[in-house]
Amino acid sequence: MGDPFLKIDNLSKVYGETHALSDIFLFLHAGELLVVLGPTGAGKTTLLRIIAGLEVPDAGRVVVEGMDMTHCLPAERDVALVFQNFSLYPNKTVRQNLEFPLRAPGRNLSKTEIANRISDTANLLRIAPLLDRPATHLSGGEMQRVAIGRAIVRQPRLFLFDEPLTNLDAKLREVLRVELIRLQRDLGTPMIYVTHDRVEALSMGDRIAVLSEGKILQIGSPEDIYQRPNSPVVARQLGYPPINLIEVHKRADQWFTASNHGIVAADRNAPQRATLGIRPENIFPHGGEIPATIEAVENLGASTILLGTWADRPIHILITGETQWHPGDVIYPSVDPNRVVVWERRNEE
Amino acid sequence: MVSPHRATHKRETPMPFLELQNLQKTYPDGTRAVRGIDLAVDEGEFIVLLGPSGCGKTTTLRMIAGLEDPTDGQIVLGNRNVTHLPPSQRDVGFVFQFYALYPHMTAKKNIAFPLENIGTSPSDIDATIDRVARALGIEALLDQYPRQLSGGDQQRVSLARAMVRTPDVYLMDEPLGTLDAEHRLELRAFIRRQQLALSTTAIYVTHDQEEAMSLADRMVVMEGGKIKQTGSPPEIYNHPADLFVANFVGSPGMNLIDGQIVQHEDGLAFTRLGANVHIPIHLRVAPPRAILGIRPEFIRPANRGVPGKVVLGEYLGSHAYVHVDTPLGELVMHAPDRFAIGESIHLRLDEGRVCLFDPDTGMALARSAGMKDVKLYGRSISQN
Amino acid sequence: MRGWRWLVIVPYFLLATLPLCWLFLTSLKTQEAAISSTASLIPTTDENIAPGGLKFSATGDAYRKLATPHTGKAHAFFHYLFNSVIIGLLSALASVVLGTGCAYGFSRFRIAGTRDWLFFIFSTRFLPPLAVVVPVLMMYRLFDLPNTHLGLILLYTAFNLSLAVWLMKGFIDEIPRAYEEAALVDGYSPFQAFYKIILPHSATGMAVTAVFCLISAWNEYGFALALNNAEAVTVPVYFAGLQGNIQGIPWPQIAAGVLIFVVPIAVFTVLVRKHLLRGVTFGTIKQ
Structure with missing residues (x-):
């Protein structure tokens, strides 16, 4: 693949006592969309701000297209950043907001060039009718579209998006998410997209980097991370409903829970004590021996979530389509042993 | 905890427990937030008001609570006209989106606060807190101060505080708004269990259609200050009343295709000009133009059918939404896995699950048997 | 409600602006009228009014004199x-x-x-x-x-x-x-x-x-x-x-x-x- 477009090399940042980022290594290939996923306080935003040049790292390098940019001013980096909270300058119209980055010194764009870029961007994002409105007279979705417009109108070499959809309605998020995937692909500009939303991470990323407490826990394709998470912490951050995590020990090639229920076959080479990760869609409501009581049935239209108690512990089961189950029903779930993720447990807690 | 008088009260009066009659709210600046809402709620029902921001759902809820004064219309609660009564005289419990905890009180004190306020005996308070804490799994946190709790735990404690009282009606304004997906399911289950156990009437406001589908006995879909449709979640999901509901409910919403209805083979079929694709319609009469709606899960990959090319895949782990460019337009399909972009595939649309809408009014055309409405459109195509 | 509000506001406004009104009236008087022991409150354009009454004859002299240095002062x-x-x-x-x-x-x-x-x-x-x-x-x-x-x-x-x-x-x-x-x-x-x-x-x-x-x-x-x-x-x-x-x-x-x-x-x-x-x-x- 040649040299990566962006290389983050051994990056660390400390604020007082907190290690916001420790020893981060990351690549971003040309044209790639990398999602950085993590809970609040994981260091996602700090990482973006260092790449943008708004923070200086305590150690490590940011290399873009072979050039060390670690200590360059933001203006020299030619990256566009979409902030989570800031959307637009309230005292300017939509057009002035879009013009602002183009009028930056050193960009030296002609008047016609500026006008062309703005009309192209406005058409692309379907905000052309809004151009002369004050930024304060926009709905949440329109504002976010214009904010994204501010980023793409510049034609930068890298997009940095910091949870741009977090404060929007669910429906709007869903629509803009698909628009963003298309936009990034059509423009071909590499993008780092920071989010804590599990749906955004899986559906948008070419690759996902899972960040927790300033460290990268795993990097890989969405399939990789969803199906083969390297730790329970990673597993819990992806997928909806959340993964079932069950602590077990092995006896006679069966995994037994703490309540001594043998729930699924174990591999001969598996460790003695382990945590199992079972995705809700890999538990089937029949075919097993241990009874489970259904406590709630959530019919979501295309699929149904069953919440219940199985082997003395809560479980989530995901069924495609509608079901005939009701709260209070007893089912005998079974698990596909090939679809279970096993992590060895070394010391008792 | 169900008070006995309420049960008898219900038998005596055939009237609904809570009734909104032509409820309206116009703000002094001229914004018409709510433009005439009629809704009858039975006792013990769980109603979810669903809609995008600005649709008037929160204003409606606040008017029921007495936090806003209606411009017009009436609110009847348990046979009493409460339209202009202050909140304190309505016996409603309001659960806010951001329900801050008192920082100088332990979790337990926080939860006890609304009960002490109405003079509940200490033993009753302890019993109630025990029950609620167990249901929410926060027994171990009771003696901690808010600053010692994680965000999710704080939200659970605040929900507990909001729900220890047993008023006539719970009014909830996106109480799970900021919560992480991991805790949403359990808190949703808690709210539902709590409401069922106390058989308290509940009105819950959200913009999240999944929350609405999973919680509601009846959903009320709102837009532009008006009710678009009222019905049980499956009713609304499967038979949306108009294009707005079809798109808003479901994630992603229904595929909507603008096209014509023509005579094809033995009956009527939906097609699109220039597309050599016909989807049989189980209607005897229909207007010449229509919008066809079909949910992503009723489109499947098949060996033959509508040809198309994959343009986008949204991988979600347990399944994927695949966007396919077809002669009918772009269709979103619910598939077990994603396909390679650019791949040529064929789609089969489940004819039995198709909805039809009038392109001019956006309203749903009557389903299969309901011929009456369709005839209004005049020309019967089957006679051509 | 509105009426009560005015009942408070109007008297307070009069009270608060009284010194300013008094300043204004004084600025229209002659030195004699200004130091007179009886309060004259109504300015008139009539130049021949006897001192001591409620009316006094208004003059712009005080303003005119501001432009010239006062006795014992270097500047105006x-x-x-x-x-x-x-x-x-x-x-x-x-x-x-x-x-x-x-x-x-x-x-x-x-x-x-x-x-x-x-x-x-x-x-x-x-x-x-x-x-x-x-x-x-x-x-x-x-x-x-x-x-x-x-x-x-x-x-x-x-x-x-x-x-x-x-x-x-x-x-x-x-x-x-x-x-x-x-x-x-x-x-x-x-x-x-x-x-x-x-x-x-x-x-x-x-x-x-x-x-x-x-x-x-x-x-x-x-x-x-x-x-x-x-x-x-x-x-x-x-x-x-x-x-x-x-x-x-x-x-x-x-x-x-x-x-x-x-x-x-x-x-x-x-x-x-x-x-x-x-x-x-x-x-x-x-x-």
């Missing part, structure tokens, strides 16, 4: 008004410029001991300024600053700067940091981001701060008296100096001068009162 009133305007405006301008720069630094950069610095700045207001009048006078003598405009401008700027820093910090804290960061990423230098984004957004705050500083310099008396006896005498000092004048105190002229001195500030304050209130709450409640 307008000279001293000009001093007040120059000193007030320049010191307000200096306070706002320095205060904004300083507040921006405290608001946006990590400065070691920010809280201590801010407290130190605030603490300069704890002492009544007049307590240091003697050392200030001695320092000024050393630098030849008494009797100069610059001396008072420096002094008022020094006193008002702490207020300006605190007010401006409140306003700048309110401007989201992302506003300038977006500009930085868009290709603007830090100074351009400050100039193009922060300045326009803090214009209200700067106007409010300027008004506070101007009022405080405008009305200051003690230092103006102690540091001057000739060149840079301001209006308050000039009027006070008319006491014991050999021709008696020229009340109509004082009234006319005071009106000219007070009314612009009063009208302006009423016009920007909303912003002033915002400024006050920023400075005192926030932080």
Whole structure:
């Protein structure tokens, strides 16, 4: 693949006592969309701000297209950043907001060039009718579209998006998410997209980097991370409903829970004590021996979530389509042993 | 905890427990937030008001609570006209989106606060807190101060505080708004269990259609200050009343295709000009133009059918939404896995699950048997 | 409800504006009418009215006389008004410029001991300024600053700067940091981001701060008296100096001068009162 477009090399940042980022290594290939996923306080935003040049790292390098940019001013980096909270300058119209980055010194764009870029961007994002409105007279979705417009109108070499959809309605998020995937692909500009939303991470990323407490826990394709998470912490951050995590020990090639229920076959080479990760869609409501009581049935239209108690512990089961189950029903779930993720447990807690 | 008088009260009066009659709210600046809402709620029902921001759902809820004064219309609660009564005289419990905890009180004190306020005996308070804490799994946190709790735990404690009282009606304004997906399911289950156990009437406001589908006995879909449709979640999901509901409910919403209805083979079929694709319609009469709606899960990959090319895949782990460019337009399909972009595939649309809408009014055309409405459109195509 | 409101507001308004009304009436009188022991309240254009009645004949003489130097004084009133305007405006301008720069630094950069610095700045207001009048006078003598405009401008700027820093910090804290960061990423230098984004957004705050500083310099008396006896005498000092004048105190002229001195500030304050209130709450409640 040649040299990566962006290389983050051994990056660390400390604020007082907190290690916001420790020893981060990351690549971003040309044209790639990398999602950085993590809970609040994981260091996602700090990482973006260092790449943008708004923070200086305590150690490590940011290399873009072979050039060390670690200590360059933001203006020299030619990256566009979409902030989570800031959307637009309230005292300017939509057009002035879009013009602002183009009028930056050193960009030296002609008047016609500026006008062309703005009309192209406005058409692309379907905000052309809004151009002369004050930024304060926009709905949440329109504002976010214009904010994204501010980023793409510049034609930068890298997009940095910091949870741009977090404060929007669910429906709007869903629509803009698909628009963003298309936009990034059509423009071909590499993008780092920071989010804590599990749906955004899986559906948008070419690759996902899972960040927790300033460290990268795993990097890989969405399939990789969803199906083969390297730790329970990673597993819990992806997928909806959340993964079932069950602590077990092995006896006679069966995994037994703490309540001594043998729930699924174990591999001969598996460790003695382990945590199992079972995705809700890999538990089937029949075919097993241990009874489970259904406590709630959530019919979501295309699929149904069953919440219940199985082997003395809560479980989530995901069924495609509608079901005939009701709260209070007893089912005998079974698990596909090939679809279970096993992590060895070394010391008792 | 169900008070006995309420049960008898219900038998005596055939009237609904809570009734909104032509409820309206116009703000002094001229914004018409709510433009005439009629809704009858039975006792013990769980109603979810669903809609995008600005649709008037929160204003409606606040008017029921007495936090806003209606411009017009009436609110009847348990046979009493409460339209202009202050909140304190309505016996409603309001659960806010951001329900801050008192920082100088332990979790337990926080939860006890609304009960002490109405003079509940200490033993009753302890019993109630025990029950609620167990249901929410926060027994171990009771003696901690808010600053010692994680965000999710704080939200659970605040929900507990909001729900220890047993008023006539719970009014909830996106109480799970900021919560992480991991805790949403359990808190949703808690709210539902709590409401069922106390058989308290509940009105819950959200913009999240999944929350609405999973919680509601009846959903009320709102837009532009008006009710678009009222019905049980499956009713609304499967038979949306108009294009707005079809798109808003479901994630992603229904595929909507603008096209014509023509005579094809033995009956009527939906097609699109220039597309050599016909989807049989189980209607005897229909207007010449229509919008066809079909949910992503009723489109499947098949060996033959509508040809198309994959343009986008949204991988979600347990399944994927695949966007396919077809002669009918772009269709979103619910598939077990994603396909390679650019791949040529064929789609089969489940004819039995198709909805039809009038392109001019956006309203749903009557389903299969309901011929009456369709005839209004005049020309019967089957006679051509 | 409305009626009750007026029942309170109208009498209070009359009471509060009574001194101004009295000043206005006095400014229209002759010296004799002004010092008469009976109150005459109704101005008329009739020139031949006997003193002692409710009516008096109005004259613009007091205003006309403001243009000529009064007995025993070197300059006319307008000279001293000009001093007040120059000193007030320049010191307000200096306070706002320095205060904004300083507040921006405290608001946006990590400065070691920010809280201590801010407290130190605030603490300069704890002492009544007049307590240091003697050392200030001695320092000024050393630098030849008494009797100069610059001396008072420096002094008022020094006193008002702490207020300006605190007010401006409140306003700048309110401007989201992302506003300038977006500009930085868009290709603007830090100074351009400050100039193009922060300045326009803090214009209200700067106007409010300027008004506070101007009022405080405008009305200051003690230092103006102690540091001057000739060149840079301001209006308050000039009027006070008319006491014991050999021709008696020229009340109509004082009234006319005071009106000219007070009314612009009063009208302006009423016009920007909303912003002033915002400024006050920023400075005192926030932080």
